[in-house]
Amino acid sequence: MSKFASIQLDQIWQKTLTLINENAHFDDAVFNAWFKEDSSLYDIDGELATIIVPFKINKQIMMESIDLIQEKLSQVLDQPVSCQILLRNEVDLLQPSSAVRRRNEIMFEDKIKKEYTFDSFVVGKNNREAYAAAMSACHYPGKFNNPLFIFGNSGLGKTHLLHAIGNFVKENKPDEKVLYIYSEDFVTLLIESMKNKTVEEVKEMICSVDYLLIDDIQRLKQSTSQEIFFNLYNKLVSDNKQIVITSDIHPTELKGIENRLISRFSSGLSVSVGSPEFETAKAILQKKMEGRKEEIMIEDEVLDYLATRFSSDVRKLEGSLNELFFKAILYNPEKIDLAFTQEIFKENPVIAVDDELTPKKIKKAVCEYYGLTRTQIESKSRTKNIANARHIAVYLCRKHLEMPFVKIGFEFGNRDHSTIMASYEKMVKLLKEKETFQQALLQIENKLGIK
Numbered sequence: 001m002s003k004f005a006s007i008q009l010d011q012i013w014q015k016t017l018t019l020i021n022e023n024a025h026f027d028d029a030v031f032n033a034w035f036k037e038d039s040s041l042y043d044i045d046g047e048l049a050t051i052i053v054p055f056k057i058n059k060q061i062m063m064e065s066i067d068l069i070q071e072k073l074s075q076v077l078d079q080p081v082s083c084q085i086l087l088r089n090e091v092d093l094l095q096p097s098s099a100v101r102r103r104n105e106i107m108f109e110d111k112i113k114k115e116y117t118f119d120s121f122v123v124g125k126n127n128r129e130a131y132a133a134a135m136s137a138c139h140y141p142g143k144f145n146n147p148l149f150i151f152g153n154s155g156l157g158k159t160h161l162l163h164a165i166g167n168f169v170k171e172n173k174p175d176e177k178v179l180y181i182y183s184e185d186f187v188t189l190l191i192e193s194m195k196n197k198t199v200e201e202v203k204e205m206i207c208s209v210d211y212l213l214i215d216d217i218q219r220l221k222q223s224t225s226q227e228i229f230f231n232l233y234n235k236l237v238s239d240n241k242q243i244v245i246t247s248d249i250h251p252t253e254l255k256g257i258e259n260r261l262i263s264r265f266s267s268g269l270s271v272s273v274g275s276p277e278f279e280t281a282k283a284i285l286q287k288k289m290e291g292r293k294e295e296i297m298i299e300d301e302v303l304d305y306l307a308t309r310f311s312s313d314v315r316k317l318e319g320s321l322n323e324l325f326f327k328a329i330l331y332n333p334e335k336i337d338l339a340f341t342q343e344i345f346k347e348n349p350v351i352a353v354d355d356e357l358t359p360k361k362i363k364k365a366v367c368e369y370y371g372l373t374r375t376q377i378e379s380k381s382r383t384k385n386i387a388n389a390r391h392i393a394v395y396l397c398r399k400h401l402e403m404p405f406v407k408i409g410f411e412f413g414n415r416d417h418s419t420i421m422a423s424y425e426k427m428v429k430l431l432k433e434k435e436t437f438q439q440a441l442l443q444i445e446n447k448l449g450i451k
C-alpha cells in the first residue's frame with residue numbers, strides 16, 4: 001500500500017515531469033499532449049511506481065521513454081524505482097483503487113455496539129451455557145473452545161453475545177484486535193477482493209485479528225468465498241486466535257456449506273440459546289426498562305403479561321415494550337395497566353368460527369398465543385411459561401370438549417390422568433387468582449371462535 005498521500009504523489013510527479021522535459025528537450029506541444037496532460041503518478045508501492053494515462057497512444061509514447069521516466073522519478077525519490085504505465089481501466093482491474101480500499105476499510109471498521117455488553121445481558125436457563133462459553137472465550141482465547149459456535153432461533157441473543165465479547169476485549173485487552181463481521185458482509189468483502197485483486201490485503205487484515213466474530217454463518221453460501229474462508233479459518237485457529245460463530249441452526253444442519261467447514265465448526269464447542277422462561281423474560285423486560293426516560297408508570301402485571309406472551313423471541317419481547325411506550329405517548333393513559341396493554345395487543349381470531357373444535361386446534365391456538373411449538377407444550381418441560389401454556393390447553397380441552405383426563409393425557413405426551421387432573425386444577429386456581437390468565441383464556445377462546 002502506498003505510503004504517500006495523493007498530494008505528495010502529485011508533487012513528486014510534477015517534479016519528475018520537469019526533469020524529464022529538461023533532459024529530453026521534447027517539443028512543448030508534444031510533451032504537454034503526450035506526457036503532461038492527464039497523466040498522474042497513481043501509487044508508489046515499495047519499488048514499483050504506477051503511472052496512469054488516459055489513452056493507449058499516451059501509453060505507447062511514454063513506453064518509448066520508460067528508462068528516462070524511471071531515472072528521473074528515482075532521482076526525485078532518491079531511491080531506485082521501476083515504473084509501470086497503465087490505462088485507467090487497467091488500474092481498476094490490477095490495483096486496489098482508493099474506492100475499493102475504502103470499501104475494505106469500512107468492512108474492518110469497528111461495528112461493535114456499545115450497548116450489547118455482558119452486563120446488559122440477562123442470564124437464565126435458556127442461555128447460561130452460551131454466556132459461560134462466551135466469557136471463557138474472552139478469558140482463554142483460542143485455548144479451549146475454538147471455534148465457539150452459538151446457535152438458536154432468531155432474536156434470542158446470539159448477536160448480543162458476540163458484541164459483548166467484542167466490548168469485553170476492547171475494554172479489558174485494548175492491545176488485542178477484534179473483528180465483528182456479519183457473514184453476508186464477509187462474503188461481499190471476499191468476492192470484491194477477488195475482483196479487485198486485494199485478496200492478499202484482506203487476508204492479511206483478517207489474520208491480524210485476535211478475535212474473529214462472525215454473525216449468522218448460515219449465510220456464507222458462496223463457494224469461492226468458502227475456499228478463502230477455509231484457509232483463513234485454518235490459519236487463525238493454528239495461530240490460536242479465537243473464532244466465535246453464530247447461526248440459526250446447529251453446525252451439522254447447515255445447508256450449502258462445505259463439509260470440511262462444517263466438520264471444523266463442529267470440532268470446537270457448540271452451545272445453544274433457547275427461548276427464555278418466564279422469569280428470565282421478565283428480567284429482560286426490567287433490564288430494557290432501565291435505560292428508558294419515560295416517566296409513565298407500568299404495572300408489574302403488564303410485565304407478566306408481556307413475558308408470558310412474547311417470550312419465544314426476545315426481539316419481539318423488546319419490541320412489545322417499545323410499542324407499549326410508544327402507544328402510551330400517543331394515547332396518554334394515566335399508567336400502563338393490563339387493560340391498556342391488552343387493548344394494544346389484541347388479536348383477531350385466526351381459526352374459523354364454525355370449524356369443529358379439536359384438541360389439535362386448541363393446542364395450535366395456545367401455542368400461537370404463547371409463541372411456543374406443539375412439541376414444547378406436549379413435552380415434559382416444567383419451564384414456567386411452557387407449563388402455564390400446557391395447563392391452559394388442558395383446561396380448554398376439558399372445558400369445551402369435555403374430554404376425560406385419560407384422553408387428554410394422550411394428547412399431552414402420554415401423561416398420566418392424575419398429572420392432567422392436577423394441571424387442570426392448577427389452571428382453575430390460577431384463573432381465580434390472576435387476571436392475566438383470565439385475559440389469556442379470553443383471547444385464546446376468541447381465537448378459537450368460542451363466544
Ligand SMILES: Nc1ncnc2c1ncn2[C@@H]1O[C@H](COP(=O)(O)OP(=O)(O)OP(=O)(O)O)[C@@H](O)[C@H]1O
Pocket residue numbers: 116120121122123127152153154155156157158159160161216247248284287314315318
Ligand atoms: N438474555 C438477554 N438479555 C438482554 N437482552 C437480550 C437477551 N437476549 C436477547 N436480547 C435482546 O434481544 C434483541 C435480539 O437479540 P439478538 O440480535 O442478539 O438476537 P439473535 O439471536 O442474534 O437473532 P438473529 O438470529 O435474528 O440475528 C437484542 O436487542 C438483544 O439485546
